[in-house]
Amino acid sequence: MPDTPAGVVRTRGAALALGLLCLAVALLLVAFFSITVGARPITLETVWTALTAFDPDSTDHRIIWDLRLPRTAIGLAVGAALGLSGAVLQGATRNPLADPSILGIHSGAAVFVVLGVAVFGITQLSAYVWLAFIGAGVAMLVVYAVASLGREGATPIKLALAGAAMTAAMQSVTNAILLTSPRTLDEIRFWQVGSLVGRDMEIFIQVAPFLAVGIVLALATGRMLDGLSMGEDVARSLGQNVGRSRAIAGLAAVILAGGATAAAGPIAFVGLTVPHVARAMTGPNYRWILPYSMLLAPILLLGADVIGRVIAPPGEVQVGIVTAFLGAPFFIALVRRRKLASL
């Protein structure tokens, strides 16, 4: 905005920063609920003593430490990772439909997990983590390699098409195995929904370093994505190395989405839609879209997880189902109400 007075820009920046602060508070609130709300009613007082003076003989204390805390930590980390990876991928490919599942990351993770179960009889969640992570990495590497070949390098459109093609191919392999192996189908249908249940701190500690690196890397791509969003030629004329920007963004996205999928299964919808919600709040500037996505996504994910715990007693509804089922109507309403900034 060339003729905007600096003051206006400053107040806009201040407003966006304030919004970010509000989201951070909301996130803390959701995390608080995630620790205090569950199928088993535990008083706030007990939660407090569990956190300050842990007593290993108390069932309530054990529930807080062994179930709810890991679940909250994983929800926070996975949510932030999904939101950021979706935003980065949409920015790098300039396609509103880009997200971890369409670029082959989810299906790569799934096909490795399914192969692990069907061929090697693996059934521990901790082994799933590594299978999923390697699968996601392999898928994204192949997608990127294919898209980079040819004359123009990894253009957004080639990335999108290569990703969709890989997704379809791996989905086919997964389906072929599931059709021929009922045991695997029985094992996988619960993993495939995506859930934060049954993951202990061990799994969080395994994926946390990856996610930390990914988050730092993703947040650093804001300026690059802003350049790319003006179109490749403009970005080049401003002295940006377009190919390198895309490679860095892709790497960040795959580390984040791979780690998230490893920890919680292939949770769809969050990475795809949260960046659009962030964009509706901030406008087209990625230096704001990225942090907003990073806070909005865990709010959605943890909020959905808490709701899933109490919505259908005595059982729980998996978080992947709740995010889509409650998130989608909200998202649709938002899309209808706002004039959206296109990509």
Place this chain on the structure above:
Amino acid sequence: MTALDATGTVRHIRHRLATRRRTVTLALLVLLALTFAAALYLGDYYVPPGEVLRSLLSPITGLTDRGVDFIVLNVRLPRATLAVLTGISFALSGIIFQTLLRNPLASPDIIGISHGASASAVFCIIILGFSGILVSLGALVGAIVTALVIYALSWRGGVTAYRVVLIGIGMAAMMASVMSYLFTRARLFEVQKALGWLVGSLNASNSGDIIGLAIALALLLPVTVLLVRTLDAMQLGDDTATALGARVEAVRLGLMLVAVAYAAFATAAVGPVTFVAFVAGPIARNLLSGAGKGFVQAALVGALVMLGSDLVAQHALPAVQLPVGVVTGIFGAGFLLWLLVVSNRAGKVN
């Protein structure tokens, strides 16, 4: 450059593009014909090529051989025909959506139409205990209702492509979560049955499906041709098109309905066979590399992917008959990836 030179150059380029279009179309036709012949000839029961031809002509010539005729006319021919018809339907559905929404990822299997059909069918199988034709009807209704809901929700004094795409993915996510939920709450054998339908297959190809689909195509194709001619005006972008008034909105709605109908009828006949709708358009455009919109070529590619995948599914592994939907993903993906690697241009979809 003088004006005369310029006209010459333009004419030369036009001529080259027309030649390319003809070459691609002819090559696809020949490939399709060969694959179709292979579909009639290949199988566990060996029928010599001459016998296949005699059997095909038997209604005219009267030279019959009951055993051979049953295999060729009642088993292989209907299956191959259904593969071609559904391939054409999926492909046209996909390329219409991709063109209208100006996004190569915006095919019915991504923006919720297929999800609507699938969720509805899975509901019919798991909750209502339906099978056969009732599931097909459920899928048909699911696809159409989902499409109408997406369109209605996207309407705000007009419909922009971007909004349809976003609302479509919201709907797709909801439908997918309904399916996942049903999968975790059902018994394993019901899940297997539902998965079998979701993958899609030509095993249950019967004359009813073929006649139904043939009638649908006979009605839809001329309408499509008429509507596509007005697409050119829309290719200028939403804002320019809006200036042309409400007629454009009507044409767009008409095309959307046609695209939904293609997807819905094909899905009802064989299940939501993955990736055919998605892949046909990009492949056709890559082959043409700028020499046309690619609707005809996409339809041929769709038929080829479907028929070729079914041949691979039936005969690639000894003693294992895979459903066609397991192969379309691999086959179509391989085709597209290979094209992306060898082609000089990105397969632009606008």
